[in-house]
Amino acid sequence: MIRVRDIRKSFGSIAAVDGVTFDVHRGEIFGLLGPNGAGKSTAIATCTGQLAPDSGSIEIGEAGSPRAARARALIGLAPQQIALYEELTARENLVFLARVHGIPEPVRRADELLDMVGLLPRARDRVATFSGGMQRRLNLAAALVHNPTAIFLDEPTAGVDPQSRTAILDVVQRLANEGRAVIYTTHYMEEAQRICSRVAIMDRGRVLAIGTVAELIAEHGGDSVVTVDSLAGEHRVRTREPLREIERALAEGGATAVRIEQPDLEMVFLALTGRRLRD
């Protein structure tokens, strides 16, 4: 659905995106992970047609370049910044966007989306009166008014409360289940591990690794750490087969507690870049 080939985009001497290539298929949630300045937002801006790449190509389904009007009709974007009119009500925001997209029955469509993100009871309230989490949910709904098939979500859960986070993740999962291609950027490793089918780790404009979460961890995450507490003290073992190590410790006897520290995406990132994701 989304085909990105060797795109490059520089601002002056700084290469914001440097030879990025990936595909995102229908029904897939594709995570773009990386710290601030990694090039995620520039990659999204280029993939959604806001910026023209210096080189490389992007195709949205059969519609081709995202800068073509036909392709833009397929793209839904929830920018990192809350992009809403605060003086308008939640419904007015969505109705306006639905009209811009030429959606028939815009009010009905707006109410469907408000219901989907749990904001229908607040449909007539101005956005300025919403909490940060509610604004994030509406920001997501605004990306969906025209029923897009290629959805770009740039840090959609940044700074939200746990309730809104859960609601947003549920909606994102539902979008993928409906067969849409979703590109999802985030700082939060646990979110990526929870919902992303595949993940690309980005740093300094380049994709360092790409694959399923399990593949990345297996390839770059390193060994699990098994800690066995006994009367003799604490014993830590690095291993690729932690269950076997636990079995062995239990068979030897004397273990009072056993802990496993499995590698995660944070460790993958550390292994690939030499620094932590939120440094």
Place this chain on the structure above:
Amino acid sequence: MRAAVFLALKDLRLLMRDRAAAFFTFVFPLAIALFFGYVFSGTTSEPLRVAAFVEQSSPAATMLIKALDEDGGFKLTVTDARAAGEQLVRRGEAVGLLIVPATYAEGIDGVFSGGGAKLGLVVDPSRRAEGAMLVGKIHEVAFRTVFATVGDPVQFARVLDRMEESLKASDLSFTDRLAIRTAMSRARTMSTKGADGSAATQSQSLADWKPVSVDIAELSMRPGVPANSFAISFMQGIAWALFGAVLSFGSGIAEERQRGTLVRLLVSPMSPNQILFGKALACFVTCLATEWMLVFAGMFLFRVEVSHWPLMVAVTLVTAFGFSGIMMLLAAGFRTQGGTQGAGRAVLLVLAMIGGGTVPLVFMPPFLRVASNLSPFKWAVMAAEGATWRSWGMSEMLLPLAVLAAIGVFGLTVGTALVRRSI
């Protein structure tokens, strides 16, 4: 096209939701128009400003003028010629012109012999309420002067002498003449020795007696001369209405950029040109709405007259177009809302001030009048005045309309190109 219209409607809704922006776009220009209108007309609680012209000097006329001058309700300007007095009324510097005719003294003398004095009053038709008040006050003062005349035994003797002459010339019967002579003899005695009748009886008998009548005429306002100060101030108000609209919408693109909604619009099927068209359309509609609001308010509240309706329509359309172009240039110049608003205020304020927003074009000193040519506000105000009190024809209107249209074409073309490059 439909999407651009929806964008414009959204912007208009946002404008109305923003109380400060709505105030400066719709209420402030009206307030300015009213403020300057009242300042220039002098219609405050101060004494009524009246011009007076005495056709022929006489003791009675002098007494009337002196009484009016000493009365706290008037601020009197005596002119040497009737035309000069009328000019004061036309300029709104006087509510009316009191004309004391050459026959006034004769009328006062014949006040008890069937004649009576007549005064003329020429009033500004747009200030009828003040004119009516003025008539009442003139009656009051004139009445007092007649009584002063009657109260003076010498003057009253002259009045009675005139009555005696009239009686001789009349063809009344002997008995009627005798009755009248008896009454006159009694009156002559009363004026020298004092009345013995009750005050109440005198007042009652005088209640319906009008020794002085005032003939009122409305001044025909000449084309090329404003009917009143509001004819000028409401056209001035247009400058401030345009100022508010341009400033509100000029920062609209920067605002969309800052709040991130521009990204949404750019990702939508709308082209950048459609987005900018929507912005310009919202500005155009607002300029048009505020212009007509001021024209209608001036018409219905202060009798500001539109001399040429088709030209007025053309003026408002072309002015709105021109200032939409200025809005686009402003939007192109700055990336942030603060920058646009700050610079916009600084530049537009100066242009509005030298363009007739504060000092009306008609009162400008020559050097300022030349400098005002640089201000698009001048051409807008002048065109609006042309379609109202200046009573211009198409040939006179061509220059301001052409200037405004050229500003619109330039602003929309260059501004759109520059904004497109920045988004």
